[in-house]
Amino acid sequence: MIPETAYAKINLALHIRKRREDGYHELETLFAFVDDGDRISAAPAAADSLNVHGEFAGRIDDPFDNIVAKALSALPHGQGWAVTLDKRLPVAAGLGGGSADAGAVFRMIERAHGLPGDWHARAAGLGADVPACVLSRPCVGTGTGTDLAEVAENDLAGCPVLLVNPREPVPTGPVFKAWDGIDRGPMPTGSLRHIALAGRNDLEAPAVSICPVIADVLAALRGTGPFLARMSGSGATCFALYDSEAELQTAADKIAASNPGWWQMAGKLR
Incomplete structure (x- = not known):
């Protein structure tokens, strides 16, 4: 079993600068992560599968269209993974719950197989918060939130x-x-x-x-x-x-x- 925590994302600051012609918004945000969140585990299997349980599992309409399944499809990870998601974070809640889940899958695959050089682009293709959630440590996001720079002084660690x-x-x-x-x-x-x-x-x-x-x-x-x-x-x-x-x-x-x-x-x- 490969266990991982999908750390809850919070925006310590979120400044919206302008609307873009493509419908997105230019923003500047300070991502931070809590040391708790959804729980994910995976075991080798003949094919990929996803089992969702937990308090907020009922809010996920289609597990096969879930961002976890999309994250699995986005990266090479061997023959197949049977993934279990304990959905402990509320959905549509500003915590990046789905993005955090995808980020956890990326970290699990990184430990097991390594990540391809273009992992950031693959993560951004799943959602604007996903690259930051892969890192799951404080960083500044610009553009649509996918351009990341780590913060030199993390004086809120352990807060x-x-x-x-x-x-x-x-x-x-x-x-x-x-x-x-x-x-x-x-x-x-x-x-x-x-x-x-x-x-x-x-x-x-x-x-x-x-x-x-x-x-x-x-x-x-x-x-x-x-x-x-x-x-x-x-x-x-x-x-x-x-x-x-x-x-x-x-x-x-x-x-x-x-x-x-x-x-x-x-x-x-x-």
Whole structure:
């Protein structure tokens, strides 16, 4: 068996700069990854197969069209793999769940067979977040998010982080479409902490307009005293960063008590 964690992706900052003629958006984002997420394992088999289970397995309509299956098809990996996916991250949640799963498959194949020289292009062909999710370590994404540069100073490694989702899916396309088109300036440079604190998420307002409960999640997180709370990606998941694990646990307990229906995951930044 080849086990791997599909680390949850968060956008510590996400600056949308302009709409492109091809329908995509020019953006600048700071990717970071939590030390938990979906769980994937694979075993040798006569042919590729995919078995999905877990809390959010029912949200995957067609396992054969799943991005995990597409990632397997995108890379040479021997005779066949029987892949099992424990879907622990919510779908359409701003955590790059499908992209994280694909990234995990790339890392599994890298360990078993190595990756081809054009792995980045193959990953980008599956989705804009997939190359960053293959790396699963802090990096700055530009262009559509596929042009990556690693951050020199990761001063948030090990930082306690709480993820909260109101269990309402938010498709990415409508959120980008609702962006007002105003360029609010470039993402700052510097250490992870500085970029995160000085940055913003330009999709937060359009996401709230589509899914108003996101504002409630942010208010609840900010009420627990983190040094940063922000929406990730196009929502609806929001995250909060804390100075200590004790503060995180207190916050998690408080939110679970006041909003027991919300999904949450606690961990540390990688």
